[in-house]
Amino acid sequence: MKHKTVFILISFLSLVAQSQNLNDYKLWLKYNKIENHDLSQAYSKTTNAVYIANIGDIIKNAKRELSLALPQMLGTQVTYESSITSETTLIIDVFNNLPEDLKLAVKKNIENINKEGFIIQSISRNNTPLTIITSKEEIGLLYGTFRFLREMQMHENISAKTIVDSPKIQLRMLNHWDNLDRSVERGYAGFSLWNWQKLPEYIDQRYIDYARANASIGINATVLTNVNANALVLTPMYLEKVEALANVFRSYGIQVYLTARFSAPIEIGNLETADPLDKNVQEWWSNKAAEIYKRIPDFGGFLVKANSEGQPGPQNYGRNHVDGANMMATALKPFGGNVIWRAFVYSEHDDTDRAKQAYDEFLPYDGSFKDNVIVQVKNGPIDFQPREPFHPMFGAYKKTPLAIEFQITQEYLGFSTHLVFLPKLFEEILDIDTYQKGTGSTIAKIIDGSLYGNKLTTMAGVTNIGTDLNWTGHPFAQANWYGFGRLAWDPNLNSGQIADEWIRTTYTNDKAFVEPIKKMMLTSREAVVNYMNPLGLHHIFDTGHHYGPGPWVDDLGRPDWNPVYYHNADKNGIGFDRTTSGSNALEQYAPFLEKAYSNTNTIPEEYLLWFHHLPWDYKLNNGEILWDGIALKYQEGVDQVDDMIKTWEAAKPFLNEEQFNEVHMLLQIQLKEAKWWRDACLLYFQTFSNLPLPKGVEKPAHSLEYYQSLKFPFAPGIKPSWN
Amino acid sequence: MKHKTVFILISFLSLVAQSQNLNDYKLWLKYNKIENHDLSQAYSKTTNAVYIANIGDIIKNAKRELSLALPQMLGTQVTYESSITSETTLIIDVFNNLPEDLKLAVKKNIENINKEGFIIQSISRNNTPLTIITSKEEIGLLYGTFRFLREMQMHENISAKTIVDSPKIQLRMLNHWDNLDRSVERGYAGFSLWNWQKLPEYIDQRYIDYARANASIGINATVLTNVNANALVLTPMYLEKVEALANVFRSYGIQVYLTARFSAPIEIGNLETADPLDKNVQEWWSNKAAEIYKRIPDFGGFLVKANSEGQPGPQNYGRNHVDGANMMATALKPFGGNVIWRAFVYSEHDDTDRAKQAYDEFLPYDGSFKDNVIVQVKNGPIDFQPREPFHPMFGAYKKTPLAIEFQITQEYLGFSTHLVFLPKLFEEILDIDTYQKGTGSTIAKIIDGSLYGNKLTTMAGVTNIGTDLNWTGHPFAQANWYGFGRLAWDPNLNSGQIADEWIRTTYTNDKAFVEPIKKMMLTSREAVVNYMNPLGLHHIFDTGHHYGPGPWVDDLGRPDWNPVYYHNADKNGIGFDRTTSGSNALEQYAPFLEKAYSNTNTIPEEYLLWFHHLPWDYKLNNGEILWDGIALKYQEGVDQVDDMIKTWEAAKPFLNEEQFNEVHMLLQIQLKEAKWWRDACLLYFQTFSNLPLPKGVEKPAHSLEYYQSLKFPFAPGIKPSWN
The missing domain is CATH 3.90.1330.10 (Alpha-glucuronidase, C-terminal domain)
Structure with missing residues (x-):
């Protein structure tokens, strides 16, 4: 009487649906199966027989990544060879270890990379195609391997191109504003990744995956703790835990830094002062440095927020920022450590326009800092607004190297609920011409050291990473972590290219998806402004x-x-009004800009009410x-x-x-x-x-x-x- | 000169390794592929053509779970039929909807289940094997489906047995001690699941997976907030968020409760008092209840900690617990809500042995509470210790129903770093004979209502769930969530059986693994003691x-x-010394136990120094x-x-x-x-x-x-x- 109806429910969707949040966890390292048969075949040929050098822990992680990624993308296991043979299709080794004929093949390129750079080059050897990933040092092989895998994720024709790439900035650094109670100041993606309670014994897989993600984009330094610091992190109980994290991160080329509370000698050292000119204080910091380096030989150094927003500092003792920074720098110097001293200062006792204070206070110190001191300056003179003119310190500081501090976490840009693609903001700042050494004095050139020849170069980003399953709260905020890393590697990269890479590794290579989504991302920052x-x-x-x-x-x-x-x-x-009729903050900029911005006819309208x-x-x-x-x-x-x-x-x-x-x-x-x-x-x-x-x-x-x-x-x- | 050595690295291990933390996320709902071919075939036959009734949202989730689980376990998609045909192999529908011949087949069993129970029964119909999952109400079908899937996960011969099961306790409830800032009091697995900032719009997949896990073990109520309560959760801004969670949980048969801060009428209601006998206060709570039920028609009610450890309560106004609880009960009654009033009280102004105070204070109130009040008592008279004798309220309270409160989170049992299988502890308590109504007056019988015929029955567990990727911090702590749910469903279950189920659904059915690990789990609680x-x-x-x-x-x-x-x-x-020569806490127990425990020759030695x-x-x-x-x-x-x-x-x-x-x-x-x-x-x-x-x-x-x-x-x- 009734006809039978049978529905076939495709449960694929619900299957994927249940695990989407788990998939988000994988960030841009999803290694989706390559469905295009020809492409998959070509990649399989290239990765058919892999020789990977046995150098150290870093290369082991490159191998581990290949072993994780290739089976997922190609559906095949990886065959590793113990030596280079005539059948080898992929060689991963440092230049010095390569056979002479291969050295010759890559020689020209090797001169164009620095010690963290890499080459991916395909050649024909005995009429057999061979791909070489090589570098000067072990770390370059890890970066090269990640790049090689990204090319595959992006369905690029690897064997048809030669990639020669090096980071343009030395310290590519994340700043975690993580407290010891695991709350994260300005964190919107859950809580701190660092489970101090279970460290040092328990190594959460998250620490490893965090390191993988960072290494994949070239981030090589991380500050574990909040700039509003707690001195306890410098006690043995916590240093043991920091050491355990450093042991994980080292094998991904990542150095650990800590924030140092200026008053630590009082709080945990039983001293009565933290005066940087006091001998006991100096000795305390020197001993503390020695204690840390005994545990962590490649410890990066200290990031310090002093005499700012209530934090203690040298001014508490009638000293200045140079006294404070140099005292710490002296303690770290024997071990190769750096002091990163923040210039984010403004005083409640100073009624000068807040936007002017850091410049006024720090300019006289240019060149007075020791050579292992970096002064870290936020991108704008106020505080990580949706749009700010650049900080006038950039270009004005000519001798002491400046680090630029970007905020990846969206304190003022919608927390982790607003889709805002920040590389667009970062790019805008990096591309700005300060005119401080004539036309073309861009911030990118200041940061990468090329304008003033600084030896220490640094880009820092206050992270948006937390315990949320997808790491960043908003799936698209992953692109801001990714993009920060890419720009720290090369501040001249285009934000459109970064968006393109991220979309294709995270979602799909289909242009019908990539193009509109890229457009959406690139518009998003202007929308929030x-x-x-x-x-x-x-x-x-x-x-x-x-x-x-x-x-x-x-x-x-x-x-x-x-x-x-x-x-x-x-x-x-x-x-x-920041013109001469007002606070005259404009005097801190180069004359060309001072003039252009002073005039409402010539100022770019996006800065109009900032200055007028x-x-x-x-x-x-x-x-x-x-x-x-x-x-x-x-x-x-x-x-x-x-x-x-x-x-x-x-x-x-x-x-x-x-x-x-x-x-x-x-x-x-x-x-x-x-x-x-x-x-x-x-x-x-x-x-x-x-x-x-x-x-x-x-x-x-x-x-x-x-x-x-x-x-x-x-x-x-x-x-x-x-x- | 050298022989070629080729290593084939099996990258399976590293592949799994990378995603193990993601796998932990899936809890006991892993739905591993069934490798045994015969078994897989048999299950495929049973699930070949599924008819699942179209009743409401709960059954939709049963269907969703099947569609998620069966392809993973059997490698095949599920075929759903829109009506029962001669080819149907599995029917999931309530009894009243079944065709008459099937009604007849399950009739005997249907009389033995309650409104949340289910039957899984295989019969032969027209010489074709047919499995029926049926129940009196929709929720039973969800529970039956989860049970059916568990039987498959445990490689049981489903078609050879008839399962007739009902929960023995009505309210099977989790207590979250979650604060609005997402910290969790006594939480050791990260932070609160409830992302209040993104609610109500953003429904985290975690909420759904939390509900799935709970429904799979029969948990049907959840208190979202800390007993040390914040009145703000009762304001519209938060109630809108609570409503969004309730909407998710409802379709998994889970009712939402909130903790009610007794002084809320002052803090958020602009009243000058919270006196329970004050007309304005009573009206405020009645209006608040109406406001909540307008949003959440199946809202469960309030859990209240009053006049305990600094929390406000009726005694602040010279009233007593009955006054306070009944006032709230009156407000909730028109909507079918309950008040769960905690008996965890002890006073700094009372130098009586703390172990005696709750009994002394609450015993006189037995029977004075309204019929929608439940008094919630911790399992022991002090505070969730590794071992305590049972709380003397159990058995002594004869008229007012008691809920037992277990602590699943390991406040006193090693946080989330110690492997302690708690169902062993829960079982020990539930099996204890209070002798308050003669031999056999076990706590299980008090809690399930069978001893005194209470109409409201409740088991509560303070959860160990947080934002950790594996939910509970320690992978084995998942077994404590699981085991609590199973014992709340049936307090007569054996902890060994629970461990067995959990190991087999979480790891493997291989006996060579299951047996030693089970033994380890069952020993672990005595180890921590x-x-x-x-x-x-x-x-x-x-x-x-x-x-x-x-x-x-x-x-x-x-x-x-x-x-x-x-x-x-x-x-x-x-x-x-809690004998007559000391605090005489023993007087609070039944004479048989009082005598036995008073004598060092007859007291079980595990309680020796508790009483002597x-x-x-x-x-x-x-x-x-x-x-x-x-x-x-x-x-x-x-x-x-x-x-x-x-x-x-x-x-x-x-x-x-x-x-x-x-x-x-x-x-x-x-x-x-x-x-x-x-x-x-x-x-x-x-x-x-x-x-x-x-x-x-x-x-x-x-x-x-x-x-x-x-x-x-x-x-x-x-x-x-x-x-």
Whole structure:
């Protein structure tokens, strides 16, 4: 009576769905099966018989990675040879160990790499194709192997090209703002990876996978602890644990650094002072260095935040930053360690524009630091805003090497719920011309040492990594870790290329997916600027946690913690006057820029309100009045997020259900919060402008009082005790 | 000149190794491929054509689980039929929907299950084998499906047996001690699963997998928040998030509860009092209940810790526990909600033996609570020690239903680094005869309601679940979550059977692995008693964090927080006299036990020093003097951990490298800490006994002063602010 209907449910989707969060864990090292038969065959030929040198622990990890990756990508096991034979198809060894004929083949290229660089070159040997991965030192082989695997992941024709690559910056460094209680200051991806309780005995697989991921992009240094430091990490109980981590990371070419609390000699050393000119203090640090290097012979050194935001420092004893940094540098010098001294300082006793203070304080010290001191400067003069002009220290410091500090974690850019592709921001800064040594004095050239010939070069990124299964909270925030590493390797890389690499290794090589998603990523940074801080507005975030808008906040202990300090909105207009009629922060830049930025006709409009206080009816380049322009920028940001959602929805055919859903859910939050920013800020600024919202800007959903009433006592990223 | 050697590296091991931590994530739901061909064939036949009813969201999840599990175990996709046909091999539907002939076939069994129970029965229909999973209600089908899959995971001959099973306890409940800042009180597996920041929009896959794991063992209720409660969770901002979680959990048969801070009407309700007899307060709670049920129609109710360890409660207003609980019960009653009121109380103003106080305070209230109130009592009268006698409330409370509260998280049992199989402890308690209604008045019968006929039955477990990739920190701690759920389903289950199930679903069915590992698990609980608290010693843990030994601690604010209060060691002996000559806590037990325990000749020796203060030369049953007996027990505990390591090492052939290593590293920590316990406690107690260590006990590695000097400011499980 009824016809039989049989449904065949394809359970593949639900199968993948259940394990998508596990798949996210693998980052850009997914090593997806290569479905193209010809390509798979070609790669199989290249990797058919592998000779890999037996040098040390680092090369063992290169071998381990091959053994993990190749079977997944090609469906075959790896055959290793114990010596180079006529059948060898892939050789991985340092240049000095190569047979003479192969040395000859790569000789020209070997001269073009540095000690961490590598060559991937395919030749014909006895009429047999042979691929060589070689380098000057062992670490280059690991980097070369990762690069070789990435080429395969990206379906590149490896044997048709020669890759000669070296890092352009020496210290490619992550800064973890991780506390010993495993909370992470400004962390939005769970908690600290470092399980101090179970260390040193228990080596979590996460430590290894963290090292793999870093090595795959060339990161070679990590600071384990928060710059707001706890001296306990320098006690034997913790050093034993740090040593265990260093033992893991060493075999991936990663050096460990710690943050050193300046008052440690008092807190854990039973001294009565931490005065850097005190003999006992100097001796204490020297002994501490010796104690650390006994455990960790390749220990990197100390990162120090001193006399900043309540941290102790040399000024507590009437000394200066040079005294403090050099004292530590002297202690570390015999062991080859570095001091990285942060220039992020501003004082509550100084009513100078906060944006000027670090430059004013540090400029006189240029050249006074010992040669193992690096001064670390945030990319902008305030604090990791969605957009800032560059920090005037860059270019101005000519003798003492500067490290640039980027923030990979999105303290001011939507935590881990907003999709923002940060390499676009990093690239913008690196490409800026400071004009400090004539045209072409870009920040990239300052950081890589080529402009002033600095011997120590460093790029640091405050990480976005935590215990979340996908490491970074937002799947797309993995791209920011990836991109930071790539730019630290080569600050001249293009953010589009980085996005391309990341998408293809993380999702798929299909152009119909790659192209629109790349476009979405590249737009995303401008979107967050538009819906949070357009036209040079800055630091109008809610108090403490920096979650959401708080332009109205005016009751914090220090003027320069209050948003009203930064936007200066009143009946007459809005913006921070940093020209000669104001704080004159512009004097800290090279004359060419000082002049260009001082003039509202020549300043790039994205910096307008950073440097100028302008009336509400000021005419923008496009003819809109300032008020309308601000409002329309906020709206544009919201519209851009709307477009991102449409892009993601169009990409659905390339995604399994959970891959699609996880980002889709996050984009909905981003849209909600973009509207919140638009509505809260415009309602508040409207109380000064007294002008209607221009056409095209949506009506706010709530009243200003509603937005002002919102409280987030448990927003992540701040210590519970700060609440 | 040299012969060619080619190594074939089997990269399987390293492949698995890399993803072992991901595999741990899957818990006991690994659904490993069934390698036995005949078995796989048989299962494939049984699951060849599946008819699964289309009833609601719960059955959809049963279907989802089948679609996830069967392809992994059998390598085939599942074929679902839209109606029952002559070719159907597996039917999953409620009894009322079954065709009449099938109803007849299962009729006898359906009478033996309750509304959450299920039947798995294989019959022959038209000479074709047919397996039926049926139940009275939808939830039974989900439980039946999980059971069906477990039978397959355990390689059981499903079609040869009929399984008729129902939960014996109504509320099978997890208690999360999770704070809103995601710290977890007494949590040792990372941080809280609940990502409040991203809720309600972002549904983490973890929530779903958490629900799957719970449903697979029958857990049907979860309290999301810490008993040391924060009223904010009852505000709309958080209730919206709770609602999102409830929406996920509902489709797995899990009800959500919250902890209710008694002073919430003041803190978030703008009232001036929280007096339970105040009309405004009563109205506030009624409105709050209505508000919650509007969002979450199946909300479970409130768990309340009141007037205990600083928490506010009715006594703040001169009222009592009945006043407080009944006020909340009245608010919840119209919606079918329950109040679970904790009896864990002891007062700093009461110098009665702490072990007696809860009984003294609560006994008079038996029967005075409203019928939707459950009083929740910890398994022992002190606080989740490695071994305690049962709480005297069990059996004494005859009218008001009691929930038993077990602690799955190992606050006093080695955090997440010690392998301790807790179902052995739970079983010991559940099997104890209280004699309160004659012989056979076991705690299991009290909890399942059969002894006193209580209508509400509850077993609660303080979870050990966190954000660690493997959920529980220690891979074997997964067995404690599993085992708690199984015992909550049926408190008469044997811990050996539970271990058997867990090992086979988690590792392998190979007997050569299962049997020794089972033995190791079943011994592990006695080991921790031996090396921490032998012969009835208790609460000699270090302060606050309870990590490691602190028998010398005597400086805490309240006498009953100090270890010296509990061991009473002096020149004359050791132990807490709870007989008539002491605190007379024994009067709270049934006369038979009171008599037996009062007499050192008849008390089980494992409770000896819990109830008696005895001289150091007191003769134990085996002829040893007490001092020697204590020392030898500590040594025995250490030796047992040594044996556990040997067992694990012998099991290596069944494990991949990382599976082996992760537990091996943890066992090394356990051994180190077992020795620490032995050495620290014996050195300290020796200052009173003045006797030498007996033969066979190893010499301590350090001095007593050394052990007393150890500090752990960042030991996990306590709020940073408590440090």
